[in-house]
Amino acid sequence: MNKVKHPIFSIIIMVLLISMLTACGQSSTGQGMDSNQSNETSAQSAASESKAVNQDSQAGAVTRKYKDYIGHEVEIPVSPQRVIFIGETFGDLLALKVDAVGGGFIKGFIFENQLKHIEQMTYPINLEKTLELNPDIILTANTDEKEYSQLAKIAPTVTFNTFAPLEERITLLGDILGRQQQAKExxxxxxxxxxxxxxxxxxxxxxxxxxxxxxxxxxxxxxxxxxxxxxxxxxxxxxxxxxxxxxxxxxxxxxxxxxxxxxxxxxxxxxxxxxxxxxxxxxxxxxxxxxxxxxxxxxxxxxxxxxxxxxxxxxxxxxxxxxxxxxxxxxxxxx
Structure with missing residues (x-):
């Protein structure tokens, strides 16, 4: 996947404002148009995840190491409670009954009316607002390393392949968010x-x-x-x-x-x-x-x-x- 403003700034983003669409479609060589991540790459990345659990004796919070499909190794909570998901498959979280505190790609989608309590986030990400939401994990579809480093200073951040097949996405989300059983069901x-x-x-x-x-x-x-x-x-x-x-x-x-x-x-x-x-x-x-x-x-x-x-x-x-x-x-x- 090439480095772009968002790994899947695809046709679906037309749901958003046309101005956003134009900005997102600037690179014809990015994942949004020409070079989407293959299912094979995602599967290999999923297989390489490290799931070592580690107890933080001082804070009393259980965390584990996780390696995302881009290659970032990050310490994430075993059971996140304050989730931010910035990607056009936000509806995946609804399937797992995850009550996120913030997210992108909600406006215009069929589930918008169910999420009026959630802080809607658009590109470019408002870092101050993100900090105010006090997330314990951030999942982003954006592969831009500069933005990743900024978000990672706020909370553990995982780059998530929203272009992977449905079954793979739900299984991985269940794992990342501690909702494995909900994912299977x-x-x-x-x-x-x-x-x-x-x-x-x-x-x-x-x-x-x-x-x-x-x-x-x-x-x-x-x-x-x-x-x-x-x-x-x-x-x-x-x-x-x-x-x-x-x-x-x-x-x-x-x-x-x-x-x-x-x-x-x-x-x-x-x-x-x-x-x-x-x-x-x-x-x-x-x-x-x-x-x-x-x-x-x-x-x-x-x-x-x-x-x-x-x-x-x-x-x-x-x-x-x-x-x-x-x-x-x-x-x-x-x-």
């Missing part, structure tokens, strides 16, 4: 719901081996095909849709998405197409132009009525939104 119930959803869809609607694609626009008339993040993570479940060969290549490269031109869109279009409605007038106009283009109108999925629309702020990768998508996907497809 949530993953088990999610798997049951997920399997039941796909079984129902295949029985009533879908044919074996059907392909699907997800597209969205970003400010600057930039068209993206989604691969390893957001809604695509749900669709490309082993029991779900198949990616077309061109999207499989993006997945094989461990990328969350790829910018494409309108001219090559047919090569990425599956038998069913999902459009993520963007936030902001400019990308919305780009989407409107797409839907009127001859390239779009000649796509088989369009001609067969197999096109579906979903607001981008309802298609995040976090656990809370993933459960929401399990409920909504059958409704969207069977309309």
């Amino acid at each position: 949530w993953l088990a119930q999610y798997k049951a719901k997920n399997d039941a959803m796909w079984e129902k869809l295949h029985k009533n609607v879908l044919k074996p081996g059907e392909t699907a694609s997800v597209f969205t626009y970003y400010p600057g008339d930039k068209l993206f095909v989604m691969a390893g993040t957001g809604l695509s993570q749900v669709l490309y479940d082993p029991k779900g849709f198949k990616p077309v060969d061109t999207i499989q290549e993006v997945l094989n490269a461990n990328k969350g998405f790829e910018q494409i031109s309108l001219e090559v869109l047919p090569k990425y279009a599956g038998e069913r197409i999902f459009i993520l409605n963007p936030i902001g007038q400019e990308p919305q106009q780009s989407t409107a132009n797409l839907l009127k283009s001859s390239i779009w109108l000649n796509l088989p999925a369009v001609q067969q009525g197999h096109v579906y629309f979903l607001d981008i702020n309802k298609a995040s990768s976090d656990a809370y939104t993933r459960e929401y998508l399990l409920e909504q996907l059958p409704k969207i497809i069977t309309k």
Whole structure:
């Protein structure tokens, strides 16, 4: 993963203010657009974690050594009570029933109304406000070392890969936050719901081996095909849709998405197409132009009525939104 303002300043960040989006998308070579951390790297990092428990006799607080996927070795509390989580998968904490004191990427997400008591944090991080929250652990998705060193002076800080697969993220969060049992229980119930959803869809609607694609626009008339993040993570479940060969290549490269031109869109279009409605007038106009283009109108999925629309702020990768998508996907497809 390249050093960027945030490891996944991805399409999902369009949920935030367009000004933030523009700032976050400055580097086309960062993880947000081109070089996402691979699942293999995350798994290797998870395997290398050190879990030595050590008793601080003076403070009476139980801590342990932890090595994050970037390589930071930090002494963290075994059972953190005042958590700050700065990353676009904040909904993962809701799955584990973690009552954080502060967090980023809350505004505009489907769980926003449940978190009015939480201090919302945006980039650049307000260090004074962070200090006032008196955290005992900070989890951040930002890989910027300067910011990491500043946060680490306030509280033990772990760089967390919010781009890792759902199961890996929940398992790691359960470990870091001392909620291993909650993580296991949530993953088990999610798997049951997920399997039941796909079984129902295949029985009533879908044919074996059907392909699907997800597209969205970003400010600057930039068209993206989604691969390893957001809604695509749900669709490309082993029991779900198949990616077309061109999207499989993006997945094989461990990328969350790829910018494409309108001219090559047919090569990425599956038998069913999902459009993520963007936030902001400019990308919305780009989407409107797409839907009127001859390239779009000649796509088989369009001609067969197999096109579906979903607001981008309802298609995040976090656990809370993933459960929401399990409920909504059958409704969207069977309309």
